[in-house]
Amino acid sequence: MKQNNNPNIAPTPLTRRYADDDYGYGYGYGPEEKPFNYRKWIYLMLSNWKWFVLSLVVTLGIAWWAYRSAPRIFEVKSVVMLDANKQQQNILSEDFMKVVQPGMSRDNRNFVNFSVLMSLDTRILQTLENLDFNVQMYTRGMFNFSDLYPDYPFIVELDKAHVQAINLDLQLENGGSGMLYVVGKGENVAVHDFLTGKDMQRVAKVEVRVPVQEDGTVEHELFKFRLRETELPLAEVAKEKKELYFSFINNKRLIADYKELQISEAAKNASVVTLTLRAKSNAKAQAFLNKHLELWINQDLEKKNLTAVSTISFIDEQLKSMRDTLDRMGRKLENFRVSNDVIIPEAQITGSYAKLQELETNLLQLNLQKDYVTRLRSYLQNRADYTKLISPEAAGINSPVLSQMISELARIRGELHAMRDKEDVKSNPYYTELIKAEQTTLATVKENLASIEQFVSSNITALERQRNQIKSNQTSLPAKEQELYDLQRAYNLTSEVNNLLMSRRMETEVVKASSRPDNEVLEFASAGILVSPTYMLFAIGLFAGLALPILVLVLLQLLNNKIQSEEDINEITTLPVIGHIVMSTEGKQMVTMDHPTAPITEAFRALRTSFDYIVKGKGHKVIMFTSSTSGEGKTFCALNLAGVLAMAGKKTILLGFDLRKPRLGEYAGVARRDGITNFLIGQARVDDLIIPYRPNLDLMVSGATPPNPADLIDSENTDELFKQLKEKYDYIVVDTSPVGLVTDALILSRHSDLNIYVIRPKFTVKPVFENTLAQMEKSNMSKLGLLVNGIIPVKNRYGYGYGYGYGYGYGYGYGYGYGYGEKEIK
Numbered sequence: 001m002k003q004n005n006n007p008n009i010a011p012t013p014l015t016r017r018y019a020d021d022d023y024g025y026g027y028g029y030g031p032e033e034k035p036f037n038y039r040k041w042i043y044l045m046l047s048n049w050k051w052f053v054l055s056l057v058v059t060l061g062i063a064w065w066a067y068r069s070a071p072r073i074f075e076v077k078s079v080v081m082l083d084a085n086k087q088q089q090n091i092l093s094e095d096f097m098k099v100v101q102p103g104m105s106r107d108n109r110n111f112v113n114f115s116v117l118m119s120l121d122t123r124i125l126q127t128l129e130n131l132d133f134n135v136q137m138y139t140r141g142m143f144n145f146s147d148l149y150p151d152y153p154f155i156v157e158l159d160k161a162h163v164q165a166i167n168l169d170l171q172l173e174n175g176g177s178g179m180l181y182v183v184g185k186g187e188n189v190a191v192h193d194f195l196t197g198k199d200m201q202r203v204a205k206v207e208v209r210v211p212v213q214e215d216g217t218v219e220h221e222l223f224k225f226r227l228r229e230t231e232l233p234l235a236e237v238a239k240e241k242k243e244l245y246f247s248f249i250n251n252k253r254l255i256a257d258y259k260e261l262q263i264s265e266a267a268k269n270a271s272v273v274t275l276t277l278r279a280k281s282n283a284k285a286q287a288f289l290n291k292h293l294e295l296w297i298n299q300d301l302e303k304k305n306l307t308a309v310s311t312i313s314f315i316d317e318q319l320k321s322m323r324d325t326l327d328r329m330g331r332k333l334e335n336f337r338v339s340n341d342v343i344i345p346e347a348q349i350t351g352s353y354a355k356l357q358e359l360e361t362n363l364l365q366l367n368l369q370k371d372y373v374t375r376l377r378s379y380l381q382n383r384a385d386y387t388k389l390i391s392p393e394a395a396g397i398n399s400p401v402l403s404q405m406i407s408e409l410a411r412i413r414g415e416l417h418a419m420r421d422k423e424d425v426k427s428n429p430y431y432t433e434l435i436k437a438e439q440t441t442l443a444t445v446k447e448n449l450a451s452i453e454q455f456v457s458s459n460i461t462a463l464e465r466q467r468n469q470i471k472s473n474q475t476s477l478p479a480k481e482q483e484l485y486d487l488q489r490a491y492n493l494t495s496e497v498n499n500l501l502m503s504r505r506m507e508t509e510v511v512k513a514s515s516r517p518d519n520e521v522l523e524f525a526s527a528g529i530l531v532s533p534t535y536m537l538f539a540i541g542l543f544a545g546l547a548l549p550i551l552v553l554v555l556l557q558l559l560n561n562k563i564q565s566e567e568d569i570n571e572i573t574t575l576p577v578i579g580h581i582v583m584s585t586e587g588k589q590m591v592t593m594d595h596p597t598a599p600i601t602e603a604f605r606a607l608r609t610s611f612d613y614i615v616k617g618k619g620h621k622v623i624m625f626t627s628s629t630s631g632e633g634k635t636f637c638a639l640n641l642a643g644v645l646a647m648a649g650k651k652t653i654l655l656g657f658d659l660r661k662p663r664l665g666e667y668a669g670v671a672r673r674d675g676i677t678n679f680l681i682g683q684a685r686v687d688d689l690i691i692p693y694r695p696n697l698d699l700m701v702s703g704a705t706p707p708n709p710a711d712l713i714d715s716e717n718t719d720e721l722f723k724q725l726k727e728k729y730d731y732i733v734v735d736t737s738p739v740g741l742v743t744d745a746l747i748l749s750r751h752s753d754l755n756i757y758v759i760r761p762k763f764t765v766k767p768v769f770e771n772t773l774a775q776m777e778k779s780n781m782s783k784l785g786l787l788v789n790g791i792i793p794v795k796n797r798y799g800y801g802y803g804y805g806y807g808y809g810y811g812y813g814y815g816y817g818y819g820y821g822e823k824e825i826k
Contacts, residue, residue: 014773014784015573040567044553051553056545063541067533069143074282076528078275078289079266081520082110111273112430114519115263117418118275118296121255127292128251128258133284134158134194137246147281148244153237155228156246160194162224164248168206171245172227174238180212191222192250223248258288272522282528289525301517303414307407308508308515315505318368322498329491336487356470359463361496366460369397373453376406380442402448409441563764569786572770578614578756578785579607581637583792589636589667592643593694604637604644607787614785615753620726623733624752625787628740628768632760633789635663638735646697650730653690653698657736657748659709662702664735668693675703679721680712686724698729709737713747722751739781740772746779754783760790 045052117123135156138145154172158164170184186206190199203222210220212234216227225248227234237244257279266272275293279285372392392402416434426432563569566577581603584591592601615621625638635658642654656664659677664670670691678684691699706712725732734752739745749755759769776784 014575014777015770037567040565041554044557045550048549048553051549052546055549056542059541059545059548060538063537065143067535067537070533070537071144071280072530073278073280073532074285074528075276075278075531076282076285076289076525077277077523078293078521078525079523080114080273080275080293081522082114082271082273083518110271111263111265113415114273116428116430117415118263118292119259119261120418121259122418123292123296124255124258124261125251127288127295128254130291130295131287133254133288134248134250135246136249137244139241140243140245147284149281149283150287152230153232153241153244154230154234157226157228158194158248159224159226162219163191163193163200163222164224165203165206165222166190166192166199166249166253167247168222169245169247172212172234172238172241173209174235175211178235180234180238181209182212182218183209189222192248194250197250197252258285261292275525277525278531282530285528286525293521293524297517297519297521300519301515303411304518305515306410306414311508312505315501315508319498319501319505322494322501326491326494326498329487329494333487333491356467357492359467359470363460363463363467364497365500366456366463369456370453370460372397373449373456377446377449380409380445397452399448399452402445402452405441405445405448409438409445412438412441561766562762563759563766563769564761566788568766569759569788572766573773573786575757575773575784575786577788578610579603579787580791581607581633581787581789583790584636589669590639590643590694592640593647593697596647600640601644604640607641608644608648611754611756611785620729621731621754622722622726622752623731624736624745624748624755625734625758626736626739626745626755627758627760628764628772629738630661630741632738632758632764634738634758635667635735637756637758637787637789638733639664639667642697642731642733643694645731645733646694649696651696651728652731652733653700653725653729654693654733655700655725655735656702657713657734657744659702659706659712659744660737660742662705664699665701668699668701670699670701673701673703675701676721677703677706677712680715680717681706682717686721710743710747713744718748718751739776740768743779746776746781749779749781749783752783754785755781756785756787758787758789761788761792763790 133149135152135158137148137152137156139148165184165186166189168184168186168189170182173181173183175181184206187204189203189206191201191203192199206222208220208222210218212218212227216229216234218225218227232240258277260278262276262278264274264276266274275289277285277289279288376392392399392406412434416431416438419428419431419434557564569575569577582600584600586595586598586600588594591598592604595601611621611623615623623641625634625641627634638654642652645652654664654668655676656662657676658664662675665673665675670693673691674684675689679686679689689700689703691701693699712718722732734748736748737744739757745755
């Protein structure tokens with residue numbers, strides 16, 4: 001086909017699948033280079049604003065409900081410093097720490113230790129047992145509960161010797177006449193014994209109403225407690241606070257609420273640590289964290305003083321024995337002096353006895369050290385006896401290394417003892433490191449003890465040899481003097497040892513009194529902040545309210561394979577759109593002649609003006625209407641275009657050439673009769689088939705449905721039909737079968753001056769439209785124009801999808817401004 005520069009001429013090829021910029025349309029891009037159409041999507045969103053409003057109402061409503069109904073979670077924080085009192089620590093070389101715990105510094109070790117121990121169930125349970133959380137009092141609102149701790153309107157004192165119903169909602173009720181009752185309802189209620197810490201039974205359903213006695217006692221087989229007034233009388237509380245409830249809970253069930261204690265370093269390898277706790281009650285979280293830290297500090301100090309306490313206990317045992325011995329020997333010496341008149345020994349004799357007394361004092365101290373070594377070795381064999389370790393200084397052993405080793409061993413065994421109840425303790429890497437550290441430290445202590453024991457034993461042997469020598473030299477003394485000196489020496493020796501033990505006890509007391517905990521709380525927990533729910537819920541609701549409609553619209557748009565807008569048409573074909581017909585609201589098929597001033601009639605007038613320019617110069621104009629499939633309005637458009645042509649004074653005939661599914665007679669209100677089929681088979685003349693319909697407008701219906709429509713249309717009789725009609729009429733409007741289904745329109749196109757392809761937005765399927773155009777292109781069907789039918793008017797604009805704005809120019813007319821060229825289609 002010869003190319004035509006007229007913009008209204010159907011160029012070749014018809015589909016953009018094969019088109020390029022050589023056809024003069026200025027697109028210059030293939031399907032893969034198509035720019036993103038922002039305007040299309042903006043109009044799509046704006047035209048569906050009601051769905052956005054509805055979606056926002058729903059999502060923000062859900063966000064509000066979630067905000068009101070979600071439990072309030074508060075976050076409290078505290079700051080501590082580990083190893084804050086380093087001056088109290090004994091010196092232990094970093095080299096030894098590297099051997100005990102490779103790859104872990106002192107600060108890192110303490111942080112890991114602190115993190116593990118503070119999260120142990122046993123420690124959390126110990127803290128809870130020092131608090132008054134067993135009674136919970138709260139108000140029940142429309143959406144959630146509000147814990148009243150610690151501002152309870154009355155006090156509930158549990159009788160822990162009696163079983164108590166756990167998590168049973170109880171309420172104070174004013175029964176009138178001065179009577180108060182405690183009422184409660186619950187299902188699957190556990191009955192707990194606080195003394196044994198065990199649940200005794202479960203009750204499937206509980207419904208009680210128990211009177212309050214004069215002293216406030218409330219007793220039932222499932223519970224027993226006493227109510228005590230605070231500011232208001234109980235009767236007034238029951239009257240004013242209708243939604244006030246209280247219940248009981250045991251500490252083991254509370255562990256889970258305080259288990260998630262977050263511990264973090266203020267900086268890498270720092271000694272300052274932050275503790276963060278989240279709980280449903282701000283006041284309870286604050287009270288728990290402060291009590292948890294208080295017990296930790298006290299236990300830290302107690303653990304640090306364990307050696308001092310054990311040492312003092314050991315010295316007290318020795319002093320008790322020494323005092324008894326000293327009193328007995330003092331009485332014996334006094335009795336001997338009274339009953340025997342013994343003279344004072346000579347000076348040289350006194351000197352030998354003084355030397356002997358010094359030797360025996362030293363022997364006594366060495367034996368004390370030997371006894372300490374033996375006792376300590378016994379303690380080391382039993383891990384549970386870590387609290388009984390005694391300082392070596394108490395036995396006169398001056399060994400800083402051994403003292404530090406014993407303190408370190410006490411610390412390690414204390415931590416192992418604290419971790420004994422943890423379920424997954426053996427898989428804990430810190431537990432494994434403690435075991436290794438214990439083995440290493442224990443081996444070092446045993447090695448030191450062996451050295452000390454060897455040293456003490458050798459000294460004892462040497463001193464005993466000297467003592468025996470002096471005693472041998474004293475055998476020549478008179479008997480009474482010898483006995484007196486023996487008594488005096490024993491008494492003095494016992495007195496010196498007693499004084500020594502008292503001195504060391506006083507030194508240990510001073511050390512204990514001056515001890516400070518190794519760790520320090522820098523900031524106790526104060527009022528926390530609300531961390532959940534937050535106003536972020538409303539931001540999420542706002543985002544979801546906007547995103548959901550966008551997502552749905554985008555998916556619908558992407559999944560929709562029907563033509564929505566003229567941009568969709570332009571993406572498929574290079575054919576020009578010669579007219580736009582709005583959706584008829586008149587309820588009739590012949591709108592143009594019955595309602596000459598209606599907007600839709602003006603649209604058909606504009607269509608008539610458009611193709612007048614296109615087929616200008618033609619003597620007889622044949623206009624054929626076709627479409628992709630039935631239902632797109634080609635018969636309606638053909639009928640109403642014929643109407644405006646007749647209204648313009650043009651002699652017009654409308655042919656119902658849809659021989660397969662004729663609708664023209666039905667649309668025009670003409671009863672079924674002979675038609676085009678009868679002429680094509682030679683059973684009737686043209687004049688016999690023409691039906692006068694309206695002024696200047698005649699009809700020729702299809703007639704009976706033939707078995708071979710395509711063969712009849714492709715016959716010489718069809719040529720004769722058009723020949724005779726052209727002699728009688730100015731315009732011949734042809735309504736034919738959908739070209740997307742059959743080939744009738746392709747055959748008839750050789751008789752037409754203009755072929756109008758009807759497209760209906762939201763009905764015409766894109767693949768069918770594109771395939772039909774390809775089929776028409778292969779058949780060399782030309783002189784094509786597109787007519788968009790069934791556009792739904794939108795406020796302030798008419799659009800099928802978006803973007804069509806037909807402004808009121810005058811009267812009922814619409815300013816179309818299509819700018820179709822003045823050259824005719826060839």
